[in-house]
Amino acid sequence: MVPKRNSWAEPYKIKMVELLKMTTPEQRKKALAEAGYNTFLLKSEDVYIDLLTDSGTNAMSDDQWSGMMHGDEAYAGSKNYYNLEKAVAEVYGYPYLIPTHQGRGAENILSQIMIKAGDIVPGNMYFTTTRLHQELAGGIFHDVIIDEAHDSTSDFPFKGNVDLNKLDKLVEEFGAEKIPYLCVAVTVNLAGGQPVSMANLKEVRKYTEKKGIKVMLDMTRIAENAFFIQQKEEGYRLKTIAEIVKEICSLTDGATFSGKKDALVNIGGFLALRDEGIFEEARNMVVVYEGLHTYGGMAGRDMEAMAIGIHESVQDEHMKARIGQVFYLGDKMREFGVPIVKPIGGHGIFVDAKQFLPHLSQDEFPAQTLAAEIYLDAGIRTMERGIVSAGRKSNGENHYPKLELVRFTVPRRVYTQAHMDVIAESTARVYERRNSIKGLKMIYEPKYLRFFQARFEQI
C-alpha cells in the first residue's frame, strides 16, 4: 500500500552517543523532594529524557565541532567575531553586531539604551528575562498579542500576531514618544511556540513607521517561525526558510538573539542593529557588562560554532525534521487524549495543566505540580510555564496568567522518535491517574525570576 504522506526523517546520522542513567521510582521521589518539587533544581544525572528547555541543549554538527578548533582566543579582533558578523549580515541582513554571553545580555543592553523610567514597552506576550530587563530599566510592559494567544483551545495558525488595535490604544493613551520600541518575538515562547505571520509583521511595520516607533525583534526562534510561514501562509510555499528569515528581519530595526536555540549551539547570543547611533551606544555599554565588543561574553570558538550553526539553522531539511519531531510528539499525546495547546508550536509541546488538573486552583500551582508528576513517572524533565513563571507585579501581587502550561521542550538533533514515544506514553500514564494528584505550596520564593529557584512542598 502506498503511504498517505511522506514521513520526515533527520538529515543527519549519529556519530557519537551520550549514555543516560536510568533511575528507579524511589530514586526519583527522593531526588524530586530534595529539589523542592522544582524541575530546575534537579540534578541532570537524575534525568532520563531532558525536556526542560531547548536552550543550549542542542547537538552540534561535525562542522560546528571542527569550527571550535579554529577558535581565535585573542582578546581583541578575533577572526571568529568577523565570521559571526558576516553570518549575521548574510542570513539576517543586520549590519551591526554586538556579541553577548546569551540572549539576556543583549536584552539588558538594549533595554538600558532605549528605555527611560516610565516608558511603555509593548510586546506580543511577555518573556521572563525580556520583561524583567525592560522593567529594571524603568519600563512598563504591555501585552499586545492577539486574544487567541491566551486561549489554548484556539486553532488560529498565527497566534503570535500583534493586535494592532491594542497597540493603537496604547499609542492613543500614552503617546508614541513614550514608546521606545515595540518588541516582537518570533516565535512566541510563552504562548506555546506560536508564530507571527508575515502579513502581520508587514502591518506592524506600516503602522509603527507612521507613528515613528521602532520595532525590535526577539529573534530567538526566527527560523522556526519562518517554517510556519512557509507551511501556512499564502504566497510563501515556494520560498526557502532562508528567504523568509531575511524578509522578517527586513521589517525591523534590530534584534536580540539567544543563539542557544535556533543557532544550534550551547551558549551565546547577540544584539543586532541597523542604526549606527544605537550601535555606538551599545558598543560602549557591552564593555561594562559583557566584554570587549569583538567577543562580548563569548569565547572565539563559541562565536565560530554559532556562525556555522546560523547557516545550518535556515536549511529547509533541518527545519522540516526539527519541527516534524515536535509534531510527532504532539500528535501522539493527542491520541492519548492529553490536552495540549493548539496548534502545535515550534519548539515543544505545551500541555494545558488547567485542563489536565481541573481540580487544582491556580494558587496550588497546577503546572508546577504536573511537571513534578511527569518527572516521577519516568524521569522526564519538563518546565512550568504558568503562575510561577509569571511572577509578581510591582505592587507585589501575583500575576495570574490565563495559560497554565507545562512545556515539553524538544532539544534540536538530540533525541530519537523512540524517545518521543516514551514521553507520550509516560504523560498518558500520569493523565490516567490525574484525579489523585494533589497540588503544591511554595515554601521559598526568590525575588527575581522565581521559577528558577523557588521551592515547594506537597499539600
Ligand SMILES: Cc1ncc(COP(=O)(O)O)c(C=O)c1O
Ligand atoms: C523568547 C526568548 N527570548 C529570550 C530568551 C533569553 O535568552 P537566554 O536564555 O539566552 O538569555 C529566551 C530563552 O529562553 C527566549 O525563549
